[in-house]
Amino acid sequence: MAGTETTPAPGTAEGDLAGLEAGLDALDAVQERRTPFGQVLLHKVLPPVTAVLLVLAVWKLLVVAGVTADYKLPDPSAVWHSLRGLWLDGTLLGIVWTSVSRGLLGFLAALAIGTPLGLLVARSAFVRAAIGPILSGLQSLPSVAWVPAAVIWLGITDSAMYAVILLGAVPSIANGLVSGIDQVPPLYLRAGRTMGATGARGAWHVLLPAALPGYIAGLKQGWAFSWRSLMAAELIASSPDLGLGLGQYLENARTDSDMPGVLLGILLILFVGIAIDLIVFSPLERRVLRSRGLAAAR
Template sequence: MASTETVPADEKGSAGAQDLAGLEAGLDALDAVQVRRTPFTQVLVKKVLPPVSAVLLVLVVWQLAVLAGFAPETKLPAPRAVGSSFMTLWNEGQLLDIIWTSVERGLLGFLAAVAIGTPVGLVVARVPFVRSAIGPILSGLQSLPSVAWVPAAVIWLGITDSAMYAVILLGAVPSIANGLISGIDQVPPLYLRAGRTLGASGVSGARHILLPAALPGYLAGLKQGWAFSWRSLMAAELIASSPDLGTGLGRYLENMREGSDMPGIFLGIILILVVGIAIDLLIFSPLERRVLRTRGLVSRSQ
């Protein structure tokens, strides 16, 4: 028979103390890690240089296409002509007014869509009967092109700002609600049971358990909701025209089409694209990075 050696109790205690000391040292080392700010030059190389290079490449290809005569300038204007249209709007003091008219409508409509879509998504996700009744409708509305609502909204509400907001809501609310539903579906049931054990149920459980745990999916729904809001607004401004509405980016684009002003059309398209990108970079990208950092998915220096 193999002999069995017995480890003295004092040696076991010593080994346990060493393990505990090693664990404490490791935790102290983690606490001592200093968050270093990313050098400015590194930010330029990684964050600024790639998009600037892409824009310059597009401009070069665009200019080469014009010089090669792929299309007449009435259909493919040169970058300089588009820049001239930009400076004309700027010198006339219309540029910022046109941009702000659309941005204000888009942001107000989006905030209203968040206020409506969040409780709708929460109820649909947590109430089986409501989910069976409304879930398919939300999915269908999300796939419906927003421009389809413009004629109905104009008949219902007239050519007013209310019609614009109605189109935004009908386009954005389903995306926000479905994003929250998807996020809640991915919350581990253990979180909910632990929350109920601690007394977090009903509204309290939704606030402290469901919404924080479903935040990644909810944030994805918010980003998609903003995209739908912006596209819905541009479609409404393109179709609905009234002096009371003022001139937004969509209306400016349609005015340029009616005047066969191709540089103005290109400028309108570029401005719509730039505003959409700017909102994403200024609002949604920082939120996304913060959520990822809180979950340890990216380093705090990013």
């Protein structure tokens, strides 16, 4: 017959049904809409920028009003000059990179240790009973507490820094994976088993992808812990041999009573922490959630 091979001719019972089905599909299908760029700018960028400007304005106001001595609360422009100075010296990027590379390397090591550890805790009842509570308890232990021990064991070295990062980040990553796996709907596992996804194939094709949202939340928290731990370690265990990172820069500024430098150090640490989250983890999380229909376009 004429070129309608997939859709039967209307009028026949079969054709009526195909038409009905097409109508149902069109009516029920979820329409997804991308937010226009202008709206993103208005709702996502404008509010934080306003907040930052407001903080700067209050700061400037306090300085002008002379609330406290200049060496305690310097003018915002003094902090800006410190930043400019570092940039013109050519040391700014070096300082930031020293810390960021340490943080990321430590985070990757924590990832490599925390992931199998999380899998083990999630899948083995014995291991879970043995170390599960310790692992969640460790998350509430500030990693600063590990610094003295790490320094005595490893000296003021890079190894001590990494040890502190690992002790802070590994529990977060492992716990994220455990809760991700615990929240996998049993229906997915049953469906997987009826299709023959058992054992390692079941873990690879069903369990791990289903646990991914919880895992990524754990990674996000793991990064925050890595960064915090590293800054604590750099502040306390600073030594010229280790190269100048953000923590050391902050500590040096304190010993020099250089308040603009101290504020700059704090702001840079905050900035790096936020930037890595915004560049790496938030897009990753949003992508995973959105592809599963879990995140409405907020």
